[in-house]
Amino acid sequence: MGWRVQAEIRLPSWPLRAKPSTQSQNPETMQTKPFGTAPLSVTPVGFGAMHFDGIDDENAVGALLNGVLDLGINLIDTARGYGRSEERIGRHIAHRRSEFVLSTKFGYGVDGVADWTYECVKLGVERALKTLRTDWIDIGHLHSCPLHVLARGEVQQALADAVQAGKLRVAAYSGENAELAHALADARIGSVQCSISLADQANLSQVPPGRGQGVLVKRALSGLAWARAERPNEDWAYCEGQYWDRWQAMGLAELLPELASDWAGASLRFAAFRPGVSSVLIGTKSLNNLKAAMDEVALGPLPDAVDGAISQRFLDCAQGNWQGIV
Numbered sequence: 533m534g535w536r537v538q539a540e541i542r543l544p545s546w547p548l549r550a551k552p553s554t555q556s557q558n559p560e561t562m563q564t565k566p567f568g569t570a571p572l573s574v575t576p577v578g579f580g581a582m583h584f585d586g587i588d589d590e591n592a593v594g595a596l597l598n599g600v601l602d603l604g605i606n607l608i609d610t611a612r613g614y615g616r617s618e619e620r621i622g623r624h625i626a627h628r629r630s631e632f633v634l635s636t637k638f639g640y641g642v643d644g645v646a647d648w649t650y651e652c653v654k655l656g657v658e659r660a661l662k663t664l665r666t667d668w669i670d671i672g673h674l675h676s677c678p679l680h681v682l683a684r685g686e687v688q689q690a691l692a693d694a695v696q697a698g699k700l701r702v703a704a705y706s707g708e709n710a711e712l713a714h715a716l717a718d719a720r721i722g723s724v725q726c727s728i729s730l731a732d733q734a735n736l737s738q739v740p741p742g743r744g745q746g747v748l749v750k751r752a753l754s755g756l757a758w759a760r761a762e763r764p765n766e767d768w769a770y771c772e773g774q775y776w777d778r779w780q781a782m783g784l785a786e787l788l789p790e791l792a793s794d795w796a797g798a799s800l801r802f803a804a805f806r807p808g809v810s811s812v813l814i815g816t817k818s819l820n821n822l823k824a825a826m827d828e829v830a831l832g833p834l835p836d837a838v839d840g841a842i843s844q845r846f847l848d849c850a851q852g853n854w855q856g857i858v
């Protein structure tokens with residue numbers, strides 16, 4: 533059943549932009565934010581290194597990765613599961629390692645050992661260090677493992693032991709909902725990565741975390757739901773399809789037509805300024821889009837009335853049933 537769009541809420545008009553986003557980024561964007569209580573600070577926009585696997589030209593990949601750092605972004609997020617991503621980060625920017633906070637993910641994909649075991653995480657850290665050509669990883673996530681794995685505790689212990697050994701700086705969990713709650717309650721877990729967007733707000737009940745852990749946001753653009761004329765139903769689009777359904781149900785275009793010219797910008801500002809959020813990961817193959825994201829975040833939070841209307845619309849539509857989408 534589709535959700536009905538509620539009666540229009542009349543909102544005052546306000547300046548949504550202090551300046552056009554086509555200008556070069558505001559130096560303010562370059563200021564880093566504390567990463568929770570961890571001894572790290574990160575730029576409010578981070579680079580998600582998941583989407584560039586489709587680029588075959590190594591020169592283009594090298595230019596992209598170096599361009600990310602040249603823009604002043606100091607956070608790069610990758611994973612064992614992102615194809616050639618870790619290998620390429622090692623190849624193209626290991627020589628600039630002191631310029632960025634490196635985040636990756638483990639728990640699966642190590643030859644000869646079962647996924648989601650102590651040994652798999654331990655060897656996964658070793659493997660990632662070698663592939664990324666670095667002596668240390670700053671943020672090491674368990675990559676969306678289920679609750680029963682977290683309940684055993686061995687994978688968290690493997691991360692804690694890697695921190696103790698100086699191979700990892702922060703033991704982290706990436707995921708949502710009950711799994712996220714379990715991870716946040718574990719004293720060994722120093723930060724999390726979770727989905728937060730206009731159409732995905734369930735995890736906000738757990739952010740900011742009670743113990744002050746750092747928070748990285750993924751999927752902030754709701755799978756670009758506003759840009760799709762039809763629901764994506766391909767196998768790869770499992771999350772994008774759900775976001776499309778929610779987007780149709782929420783009717784934000786009718787509620788807030790003044791945002792319609794730039795939903796990406798509004799999405800980024802919504803996610804980046806939630807209390808406790810340190811950085812929003814943008815997965816792009818385009819330095820222009822990355823720079824646009826930095827410019828948007830430099831504009832600051834959305835006006836309170838807009839922010840409140842978006843939050844209320846989510847609550848009204850979700851009725852407690854829309855979980856965080858992994």
Ligand SMILES: NC(=O)c1ccc[n+]([C@@H]2O[C@H](COP(=O)([O-])OP(=O)(O)OC[C@H]3O[C@@H](n4cnc5c(N)ncnc54)[C@H](OP(=O)(O)O)[C@@H]3O)[C@@H](O)[C@H]2O)c1
Pocket residue numbers: 579580581582583609610675676706707725749750751752753754755756796813814815816817818821822824825858
């Ligand atoms: N832990 C997990 O399970 C998990 C899951 C998903 C993502 N992540 C992390 O989060 C990162 C981001 O991934 P995501 O799925 O959340 O993707 P995203 O950044 O929300 O969206 C990426 C898509 O948006 C487009 N895009 C990016 N910036 C844009 C802009 N300013 N304006 C318009 N379009 C823009 C990109 O196209 P162009 O390439 O053309 O710019 C790409 O198609 C990943 O790289 C990864 O690091 C983690």
